[in-house]
Amino acid sequence: MGTELRRNGNFINYVKKNPVEFEQFEALQNSGVLDSLYESLTLKETAAAHYQSLPSIVKGRIRALKRIQYETLKLEVQFYKELAKLESRFVDKHKQLFDKRQAIVSGEIEPSAEETTWYLSDDEDVECSVKFMKSSNEGDSSVETSSHNLNKTHPKGIPGFWLTVLKHAPLICDIIRPADIPALTHLKDIRAVPLENNDIMGFQLEFEFEPNEYFTNKVLTKRYYLGYELREDNPLSYDGPEVTSSEGCTINWNPDRDLTAISSTKLNRSRTGEERQPYSRSMESFFQFFDPPQPTSTPKGTNPDLEQKLMDDYDLGQYLKERVIPRAVTYFTGEALDLDNEVDDPDDFPDDDLDDESDEDVDDGEEP
Amino acid sequence: MGTELRRNGNFINYVKKNPVEFEQFEALQNSGVLDSLYESLTLKETAAAHYQSLPSIVKGRIRALKRIQYETLKLEVQFYKELAKLESRFVDKHKQLFDKRQAIVSGEIEPSAEETTWYLSDDEDVECSVKFMKSSNEGDSSVETSSHNLNKTHPKGIPGFWLTVLKHAPLICDIIRPADIPALTHLKDIRAVPLENNDIMGFQLEFEFEPNEYFTNKVLTKRYYLGYELREDNPLSYDGPEVTSSEGCTINWNPDRDLTAISSTKLNRSRTGEERQPYSRSMESFFQFFDPPQPTSTPKGTNPDLEQKLMDDYDLGQYLKERVIPRAVTYFTGEALDLDNEVDDPDDFPDDDLDDESDEDVDDGEEP
Numbered sequence: 001m002g003t004e005l006r007r008n009g010n011f012i013n014y015v016k017k018n019p020v021e022f023e024q025f026e027a028l029q030n031s032g033v034l035d036s037l038y039e040s041l042t043l044k045e046t047a048a049a050h051y052q053s054l055p056s057i058v059k060g061r062i063r064a065l066k067r068i069q070y071e072t073l074k075l076e077v078q079f080y081k082e083l084a085k086l087e088s089r090f091v092d093k094h095k096q097l098f099d100k101r102q103a104i105v106s107g108e109i110e111p112s113a114e115e116t117t118w119y120l121s122d123d124e125d126v127e128c129s130v131k132f133m134k135s136s137n138e139g140d141s142s143v144e145t146s147s148h149n150l151n152k153t154h155p156k157g158i159p160g161f162w163l164t165v166l167k168h169a170p171l172i173c174d175i176i177r178p179a180d181i182p183a184l185t186h187l188k189d190i191r192a193v194p195l196e197n198n199d200i201m202g203f204q205l206e207f208e209f210e211p212n213e214y215f216t217n218k219v220l221t222k223r224y225y226l227g228y229e230l231r232e233d234n235p236l237s238y239d240g241p242e243v244t245s246s247e248g249c250t251i252n253w254n255p256d257r258d259l260t261a262i263s264s265t266k267l268n269r270s271r272t273g274e275e276r277q278p279y280s281r282s283m284e285s286f287f288q289f290f291d292p293p294q295p296t297s298t299p300k301g302t303n304p305d306l307e308q309k310l311m312d313d314y315d316l317g318q319y320l321k322e323r324v325i326p327r328a329v330t331y332f333t334g335e336a337l338d339l340d341n342e343v344d345d346p347d348d349f350p351d352d353d354l355d356d357e358s359d360e361d362v363d364d365g366e367e368p
Numbered sequence: 369m370g371t372e373l374r375r376n377g378n379f380i381n382y383v384k385k386n387p388v389e390f391e392q393f394e395a396l397q398n399s400g401v402l403d404s405l406y407e408s409l410t411l412k413e414t415a416a417a418h419y420q421s422l423p424s425i426v427k428g429r430i431r432a433l434k435r436i437q438y439e440t441l442k443l444e445v446q447f448y449k450e451l452a453k454l455e456s457r458f459v460d461k462h463k464q465l466f467d468k469r470q471a472i473v474s475g476e477i478e479p480s481a482e483e484t485t486w487y488l489s490d491d492e493d494v495e496c497s498v499k500f501m502k503s504s505n506e507g508d509s510s511v512e513t514s515s516h517n518l519n520k521t522h523p524k525g526i527p528g529f530w531l532t533v534l535k536h537a538p539l540i541c542d543i544i545r546p547a548d549i550p551a552l553t554h555l556k557d558i559r560a561v562p563l564e565n566n567d568i569m570g571f572q573l574e575f576e577f578e579p580n581e582y583f584t585n586k587v588l589t590k591r592y593y594l595g596y597e598l599r600e601d602n603p604l605s606y607d608g609p610e611v612t613s614s615e616g617c618t619i620n621w622n623p624d625r626d627l628t629a630i631s632s633t634k635l636n637r638s639r640t641g642e643e644r645q646p647y648s649r650s651m652e653s654f655f656q657f658f659d660p661p662q663p664t665s666t667p668k669g670t671n672p673d674l675e676q677k678l679m680d681d682y683d684l685g686q687y688l689k690e691r692v693i694p695r696a697v698t699y700f701t702g703e704a705l706d707l708d709n710e711v712d713d714p715d716d717f718p719d720d721d722l723d724d725e726s727d728e729d730v731d732d733g734e735e736p
Contacts (some may be wrong), residue, residue: 043536043538043541043702043705044702044705044706045702046535046536046702047532047536047699047700047701047702047705048701048702050532050702051700051701051702055523057523058523058526058527060479060484061472061473061478061479061484061525061526062526062697062700062701063484063485063486064472064479064483064484064486065469065472065473065526065696065697065700066486066697066698067483067486068465068468068469068472068697069695069696069697069698071465072462072465072466072694075458075461075462075465076694078458079454079455079458082454083451083454086447086450086451086454087447090443090446090447093443094440094443097436097439097440097443098440100436101433101436104429104432104433104436105429105433110429111428111429111432115432115435116428116429116431116432117431118431118432118434118435120601120602120603120604155423155425155426157429158426158429158430158433159426164415164418167414168411168414168415170411173411233488234488235488236488236695236697236698236703237703237706326440326444327437327604328433328437329430329433329434329436329437329604330434330437330604331415332415332419332430332433333415333416333419333430334411334412334413334414334415334416334418334419335415335604335605337411337412337415338412338605
């Protein structure tokens with residue numbers, strides 16, 4: 001043993017080929033040799049080397065602990081299934097609120113003056129609210145019936161609500177191309193619906209559109225299937241249910257309106273560049289989200305490009321379901337970005353100090 | 369408007385001071401001026417500018433959506449409370465398994481030959497297992513009564529199990545100083561126990577020690593209190609229950625054995641360096657974990673150092689409860705590190721390729 005073993009990994013190979021007995025193990029532990037060797041290894045290598053250096057009787061006890069961990073994880077599977085039931089009990093309660101949101105966004109209902117006051121709005125907003133309350137009561141005393149009059153001089157509902165939400169959601173904004181925008185202005189609603197079949201667990205994202213010139217579908221769907229059970233080949237790696245596959249839908253494009261075809265041609269033309277962009281940036285149209293990559297049966301690590309594409313696709317689906325759909329209005333206003341900021345890599349977001357400065361310096365510079 | 373407005377933030381200030389009416393809004397939308405301005409802004413600034421540019425009637429509808437989001441989040445609070453109940457139903461089931469793990473770790477029980485076979489062990493391990501089964505059956509035909517004999521020639525249980533687990537857990541290994549190690553070899557068990565009081569939600573971490581020369585406590589405790597409700601000053605930022613404070617315990621150090629005092633002196637001596645290390649690295653002893661920082665009532669942002677310390681402390685507690693305690697054996701062997709790798713920033717971990725190489729190149733080099 002000596003300098004040679006200090007090179008990464010060699011020590012692990014050494015102990016693999018020279019399993020120590022207890023006397024040697026004790027001698028190694030006491031000599032400090034192990035500690036100085038560990039210093040040159042990564043955490044995972046240190047752990048593997050330590051495990052390999054153990055006497056076989058201790059390794060046996062470790063295997064007994066693995067069997068116990070296996071039982072622990074089977075309990076976790078049960079727990080996650082119960083959790084899915086609990087979640088589905090809340091789906092209906094949420095649906096009522098999301099339906100009301102959709103009706104306001106589309107302009108089907110006009111919120112009453114009271115409903116448009118929000119206790120935490122800043123001063124300017126409150127002024128606006130008062131102004132709005134006055135103006136909406138001036139024309140017609142009944143707020144409910146005033147919506148027809150309002151439409152003549154004011155926009156209906158919240159124009160481009162869902163497009164704006166998607167443009168302000170960090171993972172999603174990267175896959176929206178300028179050519180997609182006119183089609184996405186027709187988005188009426190985005191919903192996440194649990195898959196009800198007992199054998200299949202997962203959820204369906206539903207993108208509802210107004211009639212538009214691009215395609216004839218009323219709803220575009222994307223399904224995510226979740227695996228709840230332990231993987232037989234690596235059960236101890238279990239970390240809760242995960243997406244195992246996704247399924248898109250056929251978009252019935254009108255003639256010459258296929259946004260995925262158009263942008264595909266564009267991309268081919270510029271394919272001379274050397275830069276390799278990550279998947280999310282090389283997506284040719286937002287609508288390719290409905291034609292997701294499919295997993296293969298090849299072992300992990302053989303196709304890292306595909307694996308990255310799959311992971312990005314699954315991340316997008318979960319992100320829409322867990323964050324964007326339930327918190328849409330705060331993505332619209334940008335307030336949700338603070339939360340995403342904490343969750344994601346802070347390097348993805350520009351310096352917050354700039355924001356603070358610009359907010360505080362309202363009175364500087366451009367006074368009228 | 370013009371180049372001046374393209375500087376970050378100025379456009380937001382402009383629209384704040386010049387709220388537009390609907391006619392102007394439509395003109396702005398159609399002119400493309402907004403789009404070119406947005407290009408120079410961060411995502412959050414774009415969102416704020418877009419919101420500010422909306423006609424007041426649309427802002428009113430947005431506020432109505434905020435009220436709906438508030439109701440949605442109140443449902444989430446209910447959901448998380450139900451989830452806590454569901455979790456506590458699983459605590460007892462897990463406890464039985466964790467107690468058995470503790471008994472094997474401490475050597476109180478010796479697993480049977482069958483219990484030490486794990487179907488996914490590599491070949492060498494299986495050989496060891498067979499060897500162990502033979503040797504443990506040679507001396508005494510009853511595995512249960514053989515433990516006394518084993519103790520004479522073999523280590524009891526799994527020596528240094530919990531110290532090894534902590535040393536292999538990314539967030540924790542950074543706060544273990546060399547001086548802490550002799551004391552941490554006496555760790556018998558680490559448990560997470562829910563706080564049972566109805567008014568208080570949270571959990572207690574219990575570090576059980578063998579009698580040792582450092583302190584007289586049998587168990588060191590750390591409590592984490594969770595806030596489940598929406599924060600009144602910022603309800604829409606709700607993202608599930610979060611730790612609001614933590615509470616340590618008094619360590620009854622034996623004379624001249626206080627590891628926090630010793631290392632504190634050491635640190636003072638070297639305080640001339642200019643480098644500012646993150647909290648987790650500047651912790652002077654692992655045992656300071658039981659004397660956590662306390663939140664103040666000052667507004668957020670006024671004491672970023674303290675806020676970072678608090679966040680680190682809460683992260684450590686959650687990480688121990690959620691990952692390290694339930695998956696201890698795979699932290700011991702290093703297998704859990706792949707999982708942490710996916711969850712955390714990949715930059716925290718050295719190149720995986722090295723691992724792969726060293727695993728595959730077992731037959732190269734050092735043949736005997």
